[in-house]
Amino acid sequence: MAKILVVYASMTGNTEEMAELIAGGIRQSGQEAVLKSVTGCSAFEIASYEGAVVGAYTWGDGELPDEFLDFYEELEETELSGHKTAVFGSGDTGFEIYCGAVDLIEEKLKERGAAIVQPSLKIEYGPTSAEKDECRKFGQRFAELCLAVS
Numbered sequence: 001m002a003k004i005l006v007v008y009a010s011m012t013g014n015t016e017e018m019a020e021l022i023a024g025g026i027r028q029s030g031q032e033a034v035l036k037s038v039t040g041c042s043a044f045e046i047a048s049y050e051g052a053v054v055g056a057y058t059w060g061d062g063e064l065p066d067e068f069l070d071f072y073e074e075l076e077e078t079e080l081s082g083h084k085t086a087v088f089g090s091g092d093t094g095f096e097i098y099c100g101a102v103d104l105i106e107e108k109l110k111e112r113g114a115a116i117v118q119p120s121l122k123i124e125y126g127p128t129s130a131e132k133d134e135c136r137k138f139g140q141r142f143a144e145l146c147l148a149v150s
């Protein structure tokens with residue numbers, strides 16, 4: 001069984017809801033999901049999982065949330081070669097840089113050598129019922145991809 005980390009930053013609950021649905025999708029596929037808020041998780045932990053799904057809402061002008069910054073700085077000191085990852089987050093299309101935090105996290109993971117095994121999932125505000133399904137499928141597919149290449 002693959003053990004997969006789902007770590008997220010969420011202020012008003014939208015990204016948290018996505019994270020819970022993604023973790024649910026991973027579990028539906030028969031794998032283990034460990035769900036953590038970024039405030040209780042270190043980026044150094046990623047190495048001890050078969051895969052990591054990382055999520056954040058976007059703050060400021062397309063920026064990372066403040067509470068994500070420690071994790072982001074730890075990523076800069078973490079070698080992630082060959083580690084399977086995927087990124088998700090909630091944003092608001094009314095802002096100039098929609099879900100910019102998702103793109104920043106993806107870039108950083110790539111820079112550290114991680115494999116982004118599927119396209120990032122961006123959702124506006126909280127997921128609609130169709131988007132809830134999309135989140136579950138995102139988790140399911142990620143779990144399958146983790147198994148397929150490990």
Ligand code: FMN
Nearest residue numbers: 010011012013014015057058062091092095098099
């Ligand atoms: N969303 C974006 O896509 N880009 C932004 O640049 C952006 N800046 C924001 C700045 C502020 C001050 C606030 C309050 C929201 C901003 N948002 C932006 C929208 C949030 O990312 C969005 O409401 C999201 O659903 C919050 O997720 P959460 O419920 O997980 O905290």
